Amino acid sequence: MKAVLFREHGGPEKLSYEDVPKPTIDRQEVLVRVQACALNHLDIWIRQGNPAYPMPLPHVSGSDIAGVVEAVGDQVEGVRSESVKVGDRVFISPGLSCWRCRECLAGRDNFCLSYGLVGAMTHGGYAEYVKVPFRNVLPIPGNLTFEQAAAFPLVSVTASHMLFALARLQHGETVLVMGAGSGVGSMAVQMAHLAGARVITTVGTDDKIPKAVLLGAHAVINHTREKVAERVRLLTEGRGVDVVIEHIGPEVWESCLASLAKGGRLITCGATTGAEVKLDLRYVYSRQFTIKGSYVGTRAELVKAAELIGQGKLKPAVDRTYPLKEARAAQEQLLSRKFFGKIVLSC
Numbered sequence: 161m162k163a164v165l166f167r168e169h170g171g172p173e174k175l176s177y178e179d180v181p182k183p184t185i186d187r188q189e190v191l192v193r194v195q196a197c198a199l200n201h202l203d204i205w206i207r208q209g210n211p212a213y214p215m216p217l218p219h220v221s222g223s224d225i226a227g228v229v230e231a232v233g234d235q236v237e238g239v240r241s242e243s244v245k246v247g248d249r250v251f252i253s254p255g256l257s258c259w260r261c262r263e264c265l266a267g268r269d270n271f272c273l274s275y276g277l278v279g280a281m282t283h284g285g286y287a288e289y290v291k292v293p294f295r296n297v298l299p300i301p302g303n304l305t306f307e308q309a310a311a312f313p314l315v316s317v318t319a320s321h322m323l324f325a326l327a328r329l330q331h332g333e334t335v336l337v338m339g340a341g342s343g344v345g346s347m348a349v350q351m352a353h354l355a356g357a358r359v360i361t362t363v364g365t366d367d368k369i370p371k372a373v374l375l376g377a378h379a380v381i382n383h384t385r386e387k388v389a390e391r392v393r394l395l396t397e398g399r400g401v402d403v404v405i406e407h408i409g410p411e412v413w414e415s416c417l418a419s420l421a422k423g424g425r426l427i428t429c430g431a432t433t434g435a436e437v438k439l440d441l442r443y444v445y446s447r448q449f450t451i452k453g454s455y456v457g458t459r460a461e462l463v464k465a466a467e468l469i470g471q472g473k474l475k476p477a478v479d480r481t482y483p484l485k486e487a488r489a490a491q492e493q494l495l496s497r498k499f500f501g502k503i504v505l506s507c
């Protein structure tokens with residue numbers, strides 16, 4: 161089969177499109193013929209090499225996958241309540257966990273000691289075929305295309321976990337979502353709006369403003385022209401926002417904190433502009449902030465998000481689709497920030 165892989169860590173030029181053996185499944189696994197695979201910043205981190213993601217090389221990235229079931233292990237029937245059969249249109253839940261430990265049994269599978277992601281811990285969807293444990297295969301909701309079905313898993317489970325499990329966002333609260341054009345941002349704006357919150361968001365270019373409004377943003381700040389925290393103060397009569405959803409890092413960290421109301425909650429799930437930020441503890445305790453880190457979310461949260469997507473209440477935002485062999489150009493577009501929503505590879 162064809163796959164895009166890298167044999168050593170480094171820049172986009174390390175990606176190579178070649179023939180590799182088709183994966184063979186064990187008795188509790190499912191083989192999926194990949195139709196679409198969405199990009200994530202994670203793909204860039206692991207291509208560059210990151211101690212948090214040790215992996216044997218060569219490696220095939222890709223955590224957000226949709227396709228058609230090609231083969232099912234002979235032990236899958238019977239251990240799985242919903243059936244999964246050859247020919248099913250499916251998307252892949254990216255979280256891998258043991259399903260036996262205390263955290264997994266309590267439904268907190270993203271706290272499992274062995275937690276990892278398809279495409280990081282295992283070979284992913286930059287390929288014609290991928291194999292995953294049977295629990296990771298879920299039916300594509302509604303009448304989504306494969307591209308749309310690949311565009312929502314990681315960002316919707318992440319946004320849901322941040323907004324509801326961690327920030328406990330309430331109807332009527334105000335939330336600042338950083339980067340409406342990012343995958344997580346585009347989903348968080350929609351989810352917060354659907355939950356009855358007032359949504360303020362940021363973009364880097366004016367062409368993204370109407371798109372953010374269409375997703376449900378009540379106010380959009382162009383961070384290249386305006387000071388985010390100042391604008392937030394104006395929009396909230398000086399009070400600040402209850403919740404900040406953040407994934408960008410040092411470039412915006414100070415404006416995120418300065419935008420929070422007293423008692424505000426800041427949830428972070430990424431660091432696309434760097435890993436280290438400044439934090440004045442006196443500011444944190446005197447304004448009674450809560451800062452929480454978020455990593456993906458649970459399988460149950462993903463199932464719930466998929467249901468809302470199937471009902472058309474949330475829409476996966478697909479910016480552009482590339483053929484698999486152009487994965488390098490796709491990753492370069494992701495780094496350019498010139499996109500709105502998800503960039504998808506199509507097989």
Ligand SMILES: [Zn+2]
Pocket residue numbers: 257258259260261262263264265269272273274
């Ligand atoms: Zn576990």
